[in-house]
Amino acid sequence: MDLNALDDFQLVAAHGGFGRASRASGRSKATLSRRVTELEEALGVRLVERGARSLQLTEAGQQLLARTEGPMYEVADAIAAVREGVATPRGNLRIAAPSLFGQLALGTLVARFRTLYPDVEIEVVADDRRVNLVEEQFDIAIRIDPDPDTALVGRCFARDRLVLAAPPLLAPPSGDLDEVVPVPAVVMPSYREGDIWTLRDRAPRLLPRPVLRLSSLLMVRDAIVAGAGVGLVPQSIIGGQLQRGELVSWGTRGGDVALWVLHTSRRLQSPKVRAFVEFLCDQYPDKAFLASV
Structure with missing residues (x-):
C-alpha cells in the first residue's frame, strides 16, 4: 500500500471533499482524486462516494479511516523525529584509533566533543590492529598513512614525524x-x-x-x-x-x-560522524603537527 495515497485519503476525508482538501493542503484536486482512486484500486474496494458538491465515505472508507488515522499520526511523528535526528548529532559513536594517539590525545578530544554534543555517546578502542569498520561496527577509524581504500573516505587532519x-x-x-x-x-x-x-x-x-x-x-x-x-x-x-x-x-x-580520520561513505553521512570529523580537523588547523592536547 502507498502510504502517500493513504495520507491523501485521510486528508480528503478530514476535510469532507477534494476541493476543501486541495485548498487546505495546496495540492491539486486532480492529484488528490487520482491518489484516492489508486488506493481504491489497490484495495479493490470503493472508499468514497463522489457527489457533485459533497463526498461521503463508504462503509469500507469509514472503517479504513478509523483503523489508520491514529497509526498514521504516529508514523508522521516518527518521520519528524528521524528528520530531527538527521540534523542533530546523537547516538553511539564508535572510534578505532592507534594506541599512541589514543593515549596521547584522544581522551581529551572526545571529552571536548561531548561538551559540544552531549547527546552523543562515545566508545573508543585504542588498538594498532587494522579494524574493518563495517564488520566490526565502527563509525570512524583514525589511521596513520592509510593505504588507498575505495570503501573508505576521510580527511587528513594532522601530521607527525x-x-x-x-x-x-x-x-x-x-x-x-x-x-x-x-x-x-x-x-x-x-x-x-x-x-x-x-x-x-x-x-x-x-x-x-x-x-x-x-x-x-x-x-x-x-x-x-x-x-x-x-x-x-x-x-x-x-x-x-x-x-x-x-x-x-x-x-x-x-x-x-599523515594522520587520517576515515569513515565509510560521504553519502547520507550521519550527523555524529560529520560533526566529529569537522571537530577533529578543527583541533589541528592547517594539518598542524600532532601534539598532546
Whole structure:
C-alpha cells in the first residue's frame, strides 16, 4: 500500500471533499482524486462516494479511516523525529584509533566533543590492529598513512614525524655519509639487528647498539630522558621534553606521516560522524603537527 495515497485519503476525508482538501493542503484536486482512486484500486474496494458538491465515505472508507488515522499520526511523528535526528548529532559513536594517539590525545578530544554534543555517546578502542569498520561496527577509524581504500573516505587532519632524540649530555657524532657510527640505542621489539639509521640532511649514518628493547614508545621516550641512549620517537610525544631541554634532536628520519580520520561513505553521512570529523580537523588547523592536547 502507498502510504502517500493513504495520507491523501485521510486528508480528503478530514476535510469532507477534494476541493476543501486541495485548498487546505495546496495540492491539486486532480492529484488528490487520482491518489484516492489508486488506493481504491489497490484495495479493490470503493472508499468514497463522489457527489457533485459533497463526498461521503463508504462503509469500507469509514472503517479504513478509523483503523489508520491514529497509526498514521504516529508514523508522521516518527518521520519528524528521524528528520530531527538527521540534523542533530546523537547516538553511539564508535572510534578505532592507534594506541599512541589514543593515549596521547584522544581522551581529551572526545571529552571536548561531548561538551559540544552531549547527546552523543562515545566508545573508543585504542588498538594498532587494522579494524574493518563495517564488520566490526565502527563509525570512524583514525589511521596513520592509510593505504588507498575505495570503501573508505576521510580527511587528513594532522601530521607527525620521527625524530632521533637523545639526552643532552650525549654528543651527536660527526662524520660524512660514508661513515657508519655505532650509538647506544633504545629500540622497539620490531628493530632488526644491523638496521642503519639515516637522518635527513644529517651525517653520518648511525648503527644502533640496542641497550633496551621496550614495547611502548612512551617507555622509549622516558628511557631516553633518563639517559639510556638515543631513540627514534614521534615528535608528537617529545615536544615538551625538547622545549624543557630534557631531550635534544639529532635530526629526523624519513618523511612526515599523515594522520587520517576515515569513515565509510560521504553519502547520507550521519550527523555524529560529520560533526566529529569537522571537530577533529578543527583541533589541528592547517594539518598542524600532532601534539598532546
